[in-house]
Amino acid sequence: MESSKSKSAPVYTSTTYTPPPNPELDKPLTGKFNWDQKEALKKKLEDFTLGNPDVKKINILVAGQIGAGKSSFINSIDSAFQGRICCRALVNPSAGGRSFTENLKGFTIRSGKKSLPFVFKDTMGLEADQLAGSQIEDIISAVLGHVKDGYEFKEKRTIYFKDEHFNMNPTLSDQASCLVYVVAADTVQFTDDKLVVKLKCIRERISAEGIPQVVIMTKVDEACPLVKQDLRNIYTSKKIYEKMNLCSAKIGVPLTDIFPVKNYHEEIDTEDDIDFLLLKALEQIVQIAKMKWK
Known part of the structure; x- marks a missing residue:
């Protein structure tokens, strides 16, 4: 015998489905990007000439926030040329929020046994506090x-001028040809204005001397799941x-002078896509x- 209570039919409501926003740009920032030209790019850098007889090398001073990967960037460039993971610039991932680099040190980049005219100068990390860090x-x-x-x-x-490491009369080859700021993409919010003030102060003073500046943005894979999935994104x-x-x-650095890269961190072998981004930068x-110098 059927129950006197009739079962009510389910009620369906009409809703509009909103798809999630597309995480990708309509077109790549760089236009056409040929990822298969690593060897050609490497050869181009190996054959690089300075074009000024008074300049013997290109000094690239590397500065930036603690933990952004300054030393790792130098090691990664070295690895891209050597074809193996290199660690000449010492890093310490467990430095506890303090800069592991304490001394100014230059690293000449080599390709095989050939020394290239590029010298990276590693510095102590910048901190927000006025008297902390470099x-x-x-x-x-x-x-x-x-x-x-x-x-x-x-x-x-x-x-100061009496310090044994002070160079009173620097030559063109002593000066930095470019200042590179290393910034981590996963912590690029710049919530601390004191650090921004330091970076801007350096930028203004260096710009007055005609020294070019660029930004290397590291840890892109940690900042974006799309890139973590495939670096080519x-x-x-x-x-x-x-x-x-x-x-x-x-x-205050133009967008065209900001280069996102991935440093070598946990890898045990070099990878073409990582190398290409590093060499392109x-x-x-x-x-x-x-x-x-022209």
């Missing part, structure tokens, strides 16, 4: 060639584009630096 004046003095390799960065005072990722725009607005850096 000091603004030390970074500026190093860019201008007044600081010799081996100088120990000090948190509460800067180099780096120039179509809206998230990376937003990070680059924020970096440009905060520091270096190509842009040395071309910009070369213009200074």
Whole structure:
């Protein structure tokens, strides 16, 4: 016998489905990007000439926030040329929020046994606190060639002319041809205005001397799942584009001089796509630096 209570039919409501926003740009930032030209790019850098008899090498001073990957970037460039993971610039991922690099040290880039005319100068990391990390004046003095390799960065005072590592009369080959700021994409919010002030102060002083500056944006895979899935999405990722725009607005470096890369971190072998991005960034850096000496 059927129940006197009739079962009510389910009620369906009409809803409009809104698809999630597309995480990719309509077109890549760089236009056509040939990922298969790593060897040609490497050869181009190996054959690079300075074009000025008074300049023996291109010094590239590397500065930036603690933990952004300054030393790892130098090691990654080295690895791209050597075809194996290199760790000449010491890093310490468990440094506890303090800079592991304490002394100014230059690293000549080699390809096989050939020394290339590119020297990366590693510095102590910048911190927001005024007296913590490397000091603004030390970074500026190093860019201008007044600081010799081996100088120990000090948190509460800067180099002065009686210091054994002070270079009173720097030559063109002592000066930095380019200043590279290394910024981590996953922490590029710049919530601390004190760090921004430091970066802007350095930028203004160096710009007055005609020294070109670029930004290397690291840890792109940690900032964007799309890039983590496939590094080739780096120039179509809206998230990376937003990070680059924020970096440009905060520091004042043009978008065209911001280069997103992935450093070698956990890999045990080199990879072509990682190498290509690193070499492409270096190509842009040395071309910009070369213009200074023309």
